[in-house]
Amino acid sequence: MDEQPATTEFDDVDRQALVDALRMLEHAEMIDHSGHASVRRKGRILINDAVAPKRRLTMANLVEMDLEGQPIAGAGRPPLEFHIHTEIYRRRPDVGAVIHLHPRWSTLLTSVGVPYRPVFAQGALLGDIPVYDDPMSINTQEAGSALALTLGNAPAILLKAHGATVVAEDLVTCFALAAYLEENASRQVGAMAIGTPFVFDDSQQARVRERLSSMSLFRKTWDHYFARLT
Incomplete structure (x- = not known):
């Protein structure tokens, strides 16, 4: 009897979006040979x-x-750090x-023990970011x-001298927050080189979250990076 293919919770739209996200992250130099991204549906990743x-990268x-990290479908094997996900x-x-x-x-910040601080509007959407010290x-x-315990309910966590992990309800939002995290860090590092950065205060951060935390703006960010691929 022919072996039946494994059932899947993901359609081609899900798969292409994940491929696009990873290619955009690589093109923007936010991810390298060992970075990874995932989406979840009904207990499957x-x-x-x-x-x-x-x-x-392709859907293949x-x-x-x-x-548990056990492969269900696909020809390859998950990355070694699948436990993050x-x-x-x-x-x-x-x-x-x-x-x-x-x-x-953002990795430079953790390498010298400097806390992430919101120095531009979208960077304030991530709030106070915890640091995993290992x-x-x-x-x-x-x-x-x-790592998950240190992350808590935050949208992102920095890993000391290693990298960052960003989470969200959906992939578009997750990608946008990752882009904002790194853009904010680049501005923070640059500003520190010439003086003391301006940091958004609590009231300003609250107004930013009220005005800029929207799917239309997250999608605009996604579309901006996607257009740079072509």
Whole structure:
């Protein structure tokens, strides 16, 4: 009897969006050879495989796995740090997308112990970002659980001298927040080189969240980066 293909919770729209997100992150130099992104549907996770170059990524390079990290469909294997995704999804039922990236400027902040501070409007959407103090790879369930616990209910976490992880209800929002995180960090580092950065106060941050936290603006950010691919 012929083996039946595994059922899937993800359609081609889901798959292409994840491919696009990863290619945009690579093109913007926010992700490198070992970054990864995922989306969740009903206890299943769609994630890029461990080896395919992001610039040449296609839907064939995606892997579907369960919350234990066991592959369900796809030819490749999940990245070694899949525990970042599984443990966050386990603790955060509100999260539908996770991006783990290795961005230059926000990683520089953690390398010298400087806290992230909102120095431009969109950067304030991330609020106070916790820092995971262990720079090693998150390649065990224990490390993934510790990271998820440190993340708490925040939309992002910085990993000391390692990178960052951003979460959101959907992929478009998650991508936009990742872009805002790194743009804010680049401006913060640049401003620190010439003086003391202006930092949005609590009242200003609240107004930013009221006015700029919208799907139409997140989609505008997505479309801006997508247009740069062509």
